[in-house]
Amino acid sequence: MNRGPLASPLLAVLVAVLMACRAAESDDRAAPLLPPASTAGLVPTGDPAGLGDRGASMRNPYTDAADQSAVREGEALYRSMNCVDCHGYQGKGNMCPSLVDGEWLFGDTPADKFNSVYAGRAKGMPAYGGMLPDESIWKILTYLDDLKKRTDAVEGGAPASEGAGRDAGVENSR
Amino acid sequence: MTSAFRAALTLLVLMAGPACSTGSNSDPDSAVAAGSASAIVAGVAAPPEDGQWTTQAKSLTGWRYSGLADIDTATVAGLREAWTFSTGTLRGHEGAPLVVGSTMYVVTPFPNTAYAIDLAAPVQPAVKWRFDPNPQQRAIGRACCDVVNRGWAFAEGMLIYNLLDAHTVAVDAATGKEVWRVRMDDVKRGATMTMAPLVVRNKVFVGNSGGEMGVHGWLAALDVSTGREVWRAFVTGPDSLVRLDSTFRPHYESLRRPNLGISTWPPDEWARGGGASWGWVTYDSTQNLIFYGTSNPSPWNQEQRPGANLFTAAILARDPDTGMAKWAYQTTPHDEWDYDGVNENTVLDLALDGAGAPRSPVIVHFDRNGFVYVIDRRNGRVMSATPFQEVNWADSVNLATGLPHVRADKRTWEDRWTRNICPNALGAKNHPPTAWSPRTGLVYAPTMNLCMDFKARSVSYIAGTPYWGAETKTIVGPGGHRGELVAWDPVARRKVWGAREKFPVHSGVLATAGDLVFYGTVEGDFKALHARTGTLLWSKRLSSGIIGAPMTYRAPDGKQYVAVLSGIGGVMAQFKEEPGYPPQGGTLHVFALP
Numbered sequence: 001m002n003r004g005p006l007a008s009p010l011l012a013v014l015v016a017v018l019m020a021c022r023a024a025e026s027d028d029r030a031a032p033l034l035p036p037a038s039t040a041g042l043v044p045t046g047d048p049a050g051l052g053d054r055g056a057s058m059r060n061p062y063t064d065a066a067d068q069s070a071v072r073e074g075e076a077l078y079r080s081m082n083c084v085d086c087h088g089y090q091g092k093g094n095m096c097p098s099l100v101d102g103e104w105l106f107g108d109t110p111a112d113k114f115n116s117v118y119a120g121r122a123k124g125m126p127a128y129g130g131m132l133p134d135e136s137i138w139k140i141l142t143y144l145d146d147l148k149k150r151t152d153a154v155e156g157g158a159p160a161s162e163g164a165g166r167d168a169g170v171e172n173s174r
Numbered sequence: 175m176t177s178a179f180r181a182a183l184t185l186l187v188l189m190a191g192p193a194c195s196t197g198s199n200s201d202p203d204s205a206v207a208a209g210s211a212s213a214i215v216a217g218v219a220a221p222p223e224d225g226q227w228t229t230q231a232k233s234l235t236g237w238r239y240s241g242l243a244d245i246d247t248a249t250v251a252g253l254r255e256a257w258t259f260s261t262g263t264l265r266g267h268e269g270a271p272l273v274v275g276s277t278m279y280v281v282t283p284f285p286n287t288a289y290a291i292d293l294a295a296p297v298q299p300a301v302k303w304r305f306d307p308n309p310q311q312r313a314i315g316r317a318c319c320d321v322v323n324r325g326w327a328f329a330e331g332m333l334i335y336n337l338l339d340a341h342t343v344a345v346d347a348a349t350g351k352e353v354w355r356v357r358m359d360d361v362k363r364g365a366t367m368t369m370a371p372l373v374v375r376n377k378v379f380v381g382n383s384g385g386e387m388g389v390h391g392w393l394a395a396l397d398v399s400t401g402r403e404v405w406r407a408f409v410t411g412p413d414s415l416v417r418l419d420s421t422f423r424p425h426y427e428s429l430r431r432p433n434l435g436i437s438t439w440p441p442d443e444w445a446r447g448g449g450a451s452w453g454w455v456t457y458d459s460t461q462n463l464i465f466y467g468t469s470n471p472s473p474w475n476q477e478q479r480p481g482a483n484l485f486t487a488a489i490l491a492r493d494p495d496t497g498m499a500k501w502a503y504q505t506t507p508h509d510e511w512d513y514d515g516v517n518e519n520t521v522l523d524l525a526l527d528g529a530g531a532p533r534s535p536v537i538v539h540f541d542r543n544g545f546v547y548v549i550d551r552r553n554g555r556v557m558s559a560t561p562f563q564e565v566n567w568a569d570s571v572n573l574a575t576g577l578p579h580v581r582a583d584k585r586t587w588e589d590r591w592t593r594n595i596c597p598n599a600l601g602a603k604n605h606p607p608t609a610w611s612p613r614t615g616l617v618y619a620p621t622m623n624l625c626m627d628f629k630a631r632s633v634s635y636i637a638g639t640p641y642w643g644a645e646t647k648t649i650v651g652p653g654g655h656r657g658e659l660v661a662w663d664p665v666a667r668r669k670v671w672g673a674r675e676k677f678p679v680h681s682g683v684l685a686t687a688g689d690l691v692f693y694g695t696v697e698g699d700f701k702a703l704h705a706r707t708g709t710l711l712w713s714k715r716l717s718s719g720i721i722g723a724p725m726t727y728r729a730p731d732g733k734q735y736v737a738v739l740s741g742i743g744g745v746m747a748q749f750k751e752e753p754g755y756p757p758q759g760g761t762l763h764v765f766a767l768p
Contacts, residue, residue, distance in 0.1 A: 079631065081636065081639070082633065082634070082636050082639040082641070083639075085386070085633070085640030085642035085643070086315070086639065086640050089645050095317065095640065096315055122311045123311050123312065123315050124311070124312045124313065124314050124315015124316050125315055126636075126638045126639055131636070
């Protein structure tokens with residue numbers, strides 16, 4: 001949309017109208033002549049607002065390298081909450097982005113990563129905040145840190161080979 | 175006919191096209207072979223060649239065959255790129271451009287932008303309008319296999335297509351303005367829409383995607399003019415939802431019991447059991463039936479859903495007007511390998527008992543499970559089922575019962591690897607469609623030569639997340655090539671020739687009266703082969719890989735053109751680490767003789 005200088009005051013009104021149309025839409029599958037879809041207000045925004053004073057200063061309480069139990073619990077949660085099907089059994093991405101390439105699309109601070117899981121992200125990451133206690137989210141992130149370290153250790157040396165005739169690194173073909 | 179006269183005549187026909195209410199929703203296949211000298215095997219005739227390409231497969235019967243022959247085995251070596259067009263998007267580009275009258279229509283992957291290109295513009299083709307539907311972003315993370323769109327339809331002066339966020343939209347073909355938009359499913363629960371709609375008379379048929387998300391699969395008919403839902407048939411659940419009544423008469427007794435959409439499932443699992451209709455719909459005017467397939471059941475872990483899981487991984491025939499099912503056939507009962515049944519059902523009349531024998535009304539279906547089925551399209555009786563690539567999950571299909579003989583050592587289990595299952599989860603052929611040439615009597619199939627190791631895992635249903643529950647590893651099949659274009663004789667049930675490729679062949683195929691077969695490779699090579707011998711006659715490296723479907727048309731200048739989209743992605747992305755895998759792209763390439 002090309003927003004002229006006068007458009008901003010009108011935008012809030014427009015968004016409200018579009019949202020009203022979207023609400024009506026869910027009650028009427030065949031409603032014709034809907035305006036172009038607006039996503040405003042209907043998807044997790046990724047804004048840390050709502051986390052209260054925990055905000056940007058949050059720290060992962062499970063960073064003791066000597067304690068592997070958080071890693072193990074995090075891995076179990078990564079599987080049981082279906083993260084694994086989307087982000088891959090090796091975390092290298094599948095339907096969804098890689099979690100071991102060092103690239104954090106929505107910021108790499110502990111608060112950013114926590115919030116991606118807690119509140120979700122606009123391009124399809126669901127909000128797990130209503131399903132998981134904070135400790136579980138932190139343990140999943142601890143597992144991902146560990147997975148990243150192990151991936152780097154393997155790929156820093158010889159590339160992983162699964163033997164002749166296999167497509168190394170190919171997983172979850174659909 | 176002089177070329178000048180022919181050009182003028184063509185122009186006249188093309189100009190008349192858009193004004194004509196018959197467009198793609200007319201029935202070009204109703205004539206049965208009368209006066210068709212070229213139909214040496216098929217009784218369902220090719221429609222009279224009008225130089226257009228108004229529906230994804232050109233004909234409602236799914237042939238992807240053009241009668242244009244200016245470009246033929248002798249002239250194709252001179253084929254040159256005439257013009258290109260960037261779509262402005264980089265994800266997997268599936269589907270074929272449409273040409274109606276003097277306008278071409280192209281739709282991109284998410285964000286599903288549509289373009290109308292004026293083929294009669296001075297100097298060179300130019301964008302007439304652009305339409306941005308702005309689908310919801312959250313759909314991106316809910317699509318299993320890239321944010322693709324497999325094609326669009328044209329009817330009553332409108333371009334009709336599905337948006338990734340599970341809406342169907344109709345756009346005025348003259349102005350690019352939205353005419354109607356209908357919400358068809360709930361993207362928050364993991365449903366998306368990627369399939370190509372088909373129009374028969376005043377109805378457009380659309381289905382959902384999401385066999386990896388635990389969706390409830392359905393196919394629906396919308397009124398073309400208004401988008402109003404006329405009927406919706408689910409793939410699982412009570413007969414009322416599946417739209418089955420006493421007129422449902424499948425050939426196999428095992429499919430005739432009531433409420434199989436419930437009784438072949440554990441309690442309530444049917445409601446999130448997948449069976450999405452994300453593939454192709456074809457139409458037979460002689461029986462007034464539409465045919466389409468349904469996806470794998472959700473989840474992939476078979477231990478969580480004992481039973482046949484009807485009507486997933488199956489083919490259904492329905493009355494297009496009422497939606498009531500006339501027959502069904504389940505290609506992979508209780509699927510354990512992700513063998514969706516969504517591939518196209520090509521409508522053919524074949525002389526199965528030899529030339530001169532009466533022709534049988536059939537559909538030909540290359541399934542993901544590696545068998546090519548020839549099925550009586552009146553009742554769903556399997557007349558033959560033959561492996562067309564490496565198959566080891568089943569030894570054979572029993573034609574008396576319709577059931578495959580499954581190998582016990584290739585069944586899949588929770589927390590346990592089953593090794594070397596062929597084909598792999600992508601199938602021996604995925605959704606990229608075949609072409610049929612009535613001149614050669616051959617079906618040209620884009621196939622894959624892949625096997626897999628498979629381990630299931632217990633999975634819980636969490637709405638909006640994958641309901642998947644399996645880990646697989648891909649293995650290259652015997653011979654070391656991952657793909658092959660196969661020329662298949664459906665009567666003799668044998669491969670006549672094959673062209674092997676390093677990567678899976680994952681593009682659609684085009685057959686022409688010039689005895690050419692066009693297809694593209696993952697590397698980006700657009701190829702023309704001799705339809706009878708498989709000899710490579712022409713090849714051109716495009717800017718990205720090809721997973722779209724080639725088409726051909728006669729432009730207002732009277733010349734024959736061939737067009738294809740390049741833009742790698744879709745399920746081929748799993749090969750991105752392989753040498754030779756191309757960069758992303760999104761370009762329409764159009765070719766002509768000098």
